[in-house]
Amino acid sequence: xxxxxxxxxxxxxxxxxRVTITCRASQGISSYLAWYQQKPGKAPxxxxxxxxxxxxxxxxxxxxxxxxTDFTLTISCLQSEDFATYYCQQYYSYPRTFGQGxxxxxx
Amino acid sequence: QVQLVQSGAExxxxxxxxxxxxxxxxxxxxxxxxxxxxxxxxxxxEWMGWISAYNGNTNYAQKLQGRVTMTTDTSTSxxxxxxRSLRSDDTAVYYCAREISKLGIEDYxxxxxxxxxxx
Numbered sequence: 001x002x003x004x005x006x007x008x009x010x011x012x013x014x015x016x017x018r019v020t021i022t023c024r025a026s027q028g029i030s031s032y033l034a035w036y037q038q039k040p041g042k043a044p045x046x047x048x049x050x051x052x053x054x055x056x057x058x059x060x061x062x063x064x065x066x067x068x069t070d071f072t073l074t075i076s077c078l079q080s081e082d083f084a085t086y087y088c089q090q091y092y093s094y095p096r097t098f099g100q101g102x103x104x105x106x107x
Numbered sequence: 108q109v110q111l112v113q114s115g116a117e118x119x120x121x122x123x124x125x126x127x128x129x130x131x132x133x134x135x136x137x138x139x140x141x142x143x144x145x146x147x148x149x150x151x152x153e154w155m156g157w158i159s160a161y162n163g164n165t166n167y168a169q170k171l172q173g174r175v176t177m178t179t180d181t182s183t184s185x186x187x188x189x190x191r192s193l194r195s196d197d198t199a200v201y202y203c204a205r206e207i208s209k210l211g212i213e214d215y216x217x218x219x220x221x222x223x224x225x226x
Contacts (some may be wrong), residue, residue, distance in 0.1 A: 001169075034212050036152075043202055043216035044144075044152065055214065087152055091211040095168045096142070096154040 002026050002090050006099035012107040017078045021102045023071045023088035032092035035064055035073045038101075039084045047086075048073065080106075109133040111203055111217035118223045119193050126189040127220045129203030136184035137161045140206035142213050143177060143188045145199040153199075157206060158186065193224045 003026035013019050023033065031051040036044035046055045048064040051071055061076040075082055083106050088099040114128040129141060143155040156167035158177040165177050176189045186203055201220045204213035 032211065038152075043204075043219055044213075045216075046212065046214050049210060049212045089152075089154075094157075094166045096157075098152040098154065101151045 001095050002029060002093060002097050004088055004090055004097050004099040006086075006088055006102050008102060009100065010103040010105065012105045013078055014107045015078050015080055019075050019078060019104065021073045021086055021088075021104075023066075023073070023099050025069045025071075025090055025092075028068045029090045029092035031067045032090055033064070033066065033071050034089045034091060035062075036087045036089065037082075037084045038087065044087065078104075109205065109215045111205060111215055113201075113203060113217040113220045116221040116223070118225065121194055121224055121226055123193050123224075124189060124191040125193060125222050126187055127201050127203075127222070129186040129188070129217050131184045131186070131205065134205070136179075137181055138208075140208050141177070141179065141186040142204045142206045144202045144204060144213075146202070146219075147196070147199040150199075155188070155201075159208070160186065161208075190222075193222075195224050198222065198224045 005024045007022050033051045035048040038044045047058050047062050052064045063074050065072050085101045085103045087101050110132045112130045117125050119125050137160045140159050142157045145153050158165045160179045174191050178187045203217040205215040206213050
């Protein structure tokens with residue numbers, strides 16, 4: 001199975017900050033990478049797929065980049081509603097695998 | 108609008124089985140797949156498997172092979188996930204999600220079903 005490693009596991013930031021979360025795959029996955037946002041007690045929400053394609057309805061302050069093994073999720077100007085846990089997921093092959101998550105907290 | 112509505116919380120004893128349902132609406136059920144993902148308390152997301160609502164093909168996580176069965180009922184647009192021989196570490200919230208087969212991504216998710224395994 002392809003292992004997905006996110007960094008950092010958690011960090012604190014302030015509203016208005018620009019933040020970047022990284023995700024590394026244990027082998028090349030082309031651009032078959034999705035990012036999800038999850039808030040406590042809620043189901044994950046798809047933000048980005050194909051590494052950089054914004055899902056319909058997702059604010060443009062979210063962006064993704066990368067291909068092969070290294071990927072990033074960037075939030076250009078943090079809003080209060082963005083404090084949540086973020087997961088990357090590869091869908092290059094089965095079994096699908098997720099990163100361990102990055103918890104973004106308010107500083 | 109697309110909706111996936113899951114069955115309610117369950118409490119089971121070790122060794123028992125649980126069957127979670129996921130009723131889809133707002134789209135053509137057989138044009139998409141359904142994935143199942145679980146999340147243990149305070150932990151990350153774990154992919155369990157996938158089923159094609161078109162032809163019933165499945166793909167299960169190896170660690171669950173032999174204990175999990177995913178099925179669909181196209182007459183009611185409902186997907187099911189049955190997990191047998193439950194253990195305490197199966198305690199989790201179980202999610203179904205619609206998979207866009209051409210893209211391989213899950214775009215809509217159910218609300219989750221808490222399954223608690225306890226003696």
